[in-house]
Amino acid sequence: MSLIASDHFRIVVGLGKSGMSLVRFLAQRGVSFAVADTRENPPELATLRRDYPQVEVRCGELDVDFLCRADELYVSPGLALATPALQAAAARGVKLSGDIDLFARNAKAPIVAISGSNAKSTVTTLVGEMAAAAGKRVAVGGNLGTPALDLLSDEIELYVMELSSFQLETTNQLGAEVATVLNVSEDHMDRYSGLPAYHLAKHRIFRGARQVVVNRQDALTRPLMSEGQPCWTFGLSAPDFKAFGLREENGEKYLAFEFQNLMPVRELKVRGAHNQANALAALALGHAVGLPFDAMLASLRNFTGLEHRCQWVRELDGVSYYNDSKATNVGAALAAIEGLGMDMDGKLVLIAGGDGKGADFSGLHDSVAKYCRAVVLMGRDAGLIADALGDTVPQVRVASLDEAIAQSRTLAQPGDAVLLSPACASFDMFKNYEERGQLFARAVEVLA
CATH class of the missing domain: 3.90.190.20 (Mur ligase, C-terminal domain)
Structure with missing residues (x-):
């Protein structure tokens, strides 16, 4: 059963890839909704009019009175919440949400949630491949590939989600089984007032998380407010308890967990210390959700990297x-x-x-x-x-x-x-x- 009331009116704001996934989700569940977009000809307009001709759509400057007809606005990540029309609607009591929030309310399987300024796609792909190698029915997406709502299925045993700061702005309670912010450095400063605002958006990923994974070489990846959940760490230094890192033995460098060597670094097909950190992050996330080391290490040995990423x-x-x-x-x-x-x-x-x-x-x-x-x-x-x-x-x-x-x-x-x-x-x-x-x-x- 979908966790969404069908007797309320919603508006999808933004008709790109994630906006269209919201349209499909709401239409399949009989929810009353309309669509708005600041662009005169948004990317999915033709698709909407072909598949859902009955849905009201307004393009161009956002109409505050129109937005205020809704109980809830599902705002696409490409549109900043600071947009005056959205702020005006919120001031009049309209709830602002997004596709990831709706996904979290409806997902029945555990969620591995991954954000960070860099390496999100690589680590998300790795964890997905590790889960598949372990025999899990896994769905991978979010900011990477398939929109989150299109992944929802009762058959899925594990969701591995890449999440951007834009998506997290409208995510009120993710409730992931394990969540991580891989690293934090300046990005999207044309959207945020500064690094602190960007940092705060990233850290919404930890809301309701049952476990967290932290980069021990980047203090900005630690949850701002600990909820006392188990914490695993990764980094390029030698690991201690509940930690993944690098150990050197007889001139050979190893990926390691606590005091156990897992595999020689030279067996990775991707080069560079940053890719070693990515491998360690993926191991930490996979271990947190119970993936066996043999499947995870086999995936690391086979991984050749993603296009356009070093x-x-x-x-x-x-x-x-x-x-x-x-x-x-x-x-x-x-x-x-x-x-x-x-x-x-x-x-x-x-x-x-x-x-x-x-x-x-x-x-x-x-x-x-x-x-x-x-x-x-x-x-x-x-x-x-x-x-x-x-x-x-x-x-x-x-x-x-x-x-x-x-x-x-x-x-x-x-x-x-x-x-x-x-x-x-x-x-x-x-x-x-x-x-x-x-x-x-x-x-x-x-x-x-």
Whole structure:
């Protein structure tokens, strides 16, 4: 039975992917609802009119009086709650919620909830593969792939959900079996007033959680208010009780749990210290929900990484090329620079730049100085990055991705790596980060 009253009126605000999943969910349950979107022609408008012609839809500027007809507004993650019309409706007693809140009310199986500034998709995918290897009927989605409400099924034994800060803003009580914020660094500063507001949004994931997983190398990942639930930790240091980490024995580095070595790090197919941290986080989450180590370790040995996430493209003239186009913020770029940099003998030639989303690039300074031979800058905020880096390493400014690759090839020496890790969004030059990464990989292949 659905935990939603059918005699109340709802409005879905936002008609993108998650908004359309809300439409399907409400229609299947006979709930009375309408749809609103700030855009004149939202992405799913044609689908809505074809499949649900009876549903009232209003496009363009939000009408507060119309919104106030509803008992509850389901706000899509792309629309900020600070939008004046939403604030006005809330002030008049209308409840603001979202698809994840509704999913949590209706999910019958345990939820593994994963957020963080970076590595969410990688860890979510890993835990999903671990659960499948253990024989669980698992559903994976949320911010990654399939919208949460489309995953609901009585057949599912475990949900593994990637959740963004935008989704968590409208999530009042998730009640996950285990929840984690993998890391916290500045992102989406064009939406939030500052890091504290972004941090608070992320930490809504812990509301009602039965267990938590914490990155012991990032204090901002600890729940702001402990509810006394069991806490597991992960990090690159040697682990203690209820902890996953790295241990070294006879010159061999191992993934370890407490005082038990689990597998040699060299057996991972993904490179870099950041990927070792991702593996440890996935192990901690899987262990919290009772997945056996043999299935989890087999999944780690088979995992080759996700596209556009520190993805090895090829080696040419002794130089490796990595596509990390998904690094759309400073924290993600730092993870790649440090993760690869500390794991190789040569230096990095970094390709960075794009739409910085109001970020502070000063955090790149020390790691670029330590691990990079040169930096090639492109895009709208190239100048801001250049100013933040100062005279750490040589800088080259270019007008296109092809020019960036050509310059990087000239700068790199055998044993080095060329790393596309922009620390910026792509929208100033590309359709999305996927297009940026695909064009990079294609251009590198053509070099040969």
